[in-house]
Amino acid sequence: MSRGYLDKEPCQAYTISSSGGETKVAAVTINQPFNILVVDDEVNIRKTLSMFLETEGHRVIAVSNFEDAIAEASRRSFELAFVDLRLGAESGLDLIPALLAVSHWLKIIVVTAYASIDTAVEAIRRGATDYIPKPFTPAQVKLAMQKVFELRTLEQKVTTLQEDLGRLHPEIDFSSTSNTMQRAVSLARQVAPSDATILLRGESGTGKSVLARAIHRWSNRAAKPMSIVSCPSFLSDLLESELFGHIKGAFTGAIRDNPGRIAACEGGTLLLDEIGDLPLSLQPKLLRFVQDREYERVGDYTTRKADVRLITATNVDLEKAVREGRFREDLFYRLNVIQIEIPPLRDRPDDVAILAEKLLVFYGRNNHRSFHGFTREALEALKLYRWPGNVRELSNIIERAAIISQADRVGAESLPPSLVPGDANAHIGDPITLGKIEEQHIRRVLATAKSLQEAADILGIDQATLWRRRKKYGI
Structure with a gap:
């Protein structure tokens, strides 16, 4: 049986240097295959370029005209497009903004036999990323693709940093003395490299979103974007638009196209937090996406496909929600492929001291303080408390203590009264x-x-x- 694209060795990109009249090509590994659109009215160019790109491990769709290019870009996400400047009676220059209107993140490399400074400048002005003349060599194609790869990698890093700004959290490792927690983390590591849908269960504040981010980092999709959508944070109509996107004019206030979170994390991971609060009206649409990876934007009837790994999280009893008719049974079974249960903090009291010490170092550094841990009374109070808010509540309390403590060792007096009643000791x-x-x-x-x-x-x-x-x- 022939090997599929995803079974190939990592794709190779190349950089070119010249020395003494000799051109040298140095390989640079691209760990993720591209989805590439080739638009050229010459059948031999389409076939040759497509075969070359597929040999390099990429997924390629080749078309010959303006209309087919827009149709393909509307149905699926592409990272890169090779566009000929002359498409019969049509101009590839006009196709550039049309493609970008459909896929804002698409990178376009213009190819033409009629190369000139003016056309190159105009192509870049209209949104192209690069420009190569015909006839082109494999080395030229690889070099142009390497530039695109480096640009996309930089953009994704910037996006990730922007999402993390304003919600900086201490880095939580998953070391634990609890057998239940150890099993949960071990299972998460085991299934991370797969594309299986994962359901994270646990009380509010146990760290479901933290574990979801770790699963993304441990997966083969780590270089791609991850997005988190909290289902209770949006009204039903707005949640549909947030997930699937909308087109301009789809509803009042839709003044521009919105690609949606699914399209934005193409090739990556989408976490749907508190999935138990997903409105019933949206559940059939999510079910279709989980089954077929197909969806439509609000106000648009074009069916789109996406390669996105789905993780869901909940703190409610979904089986009970199914029995009460608040959650579709078929959707529940589709989401519950791999279930990971995160135990509450009160069931692993030995972890409280470990987490508290790590959090104190983090918040001490944030407040330009250096602490030498907790007093015996403070640690005992932390261990005795039942932690209804779990790790999130512990984090908040340690942050408070790091701010108000006057000593270099945090004492019970720096903890909230609810943790240390007057006769607790x-x-x-x-x-x-x-x-x-x-x-x-x-x-x-x-x-x-x-x-x-x-x-x-x-x-x-x-x-x-x-x-x-x-x-x-x-x-």
């Missing part, structure tokens, strides 16, 4: 009630026990009694 013999002593003892045992059964065994009571005590004390 009481001892036997102190003038407090037996109930307070019992509450504190139960909290400490729960913080160190690996399960509720182990905690009940340590306390010498059954799980039902422990449940009643937890309810009584709000643990």
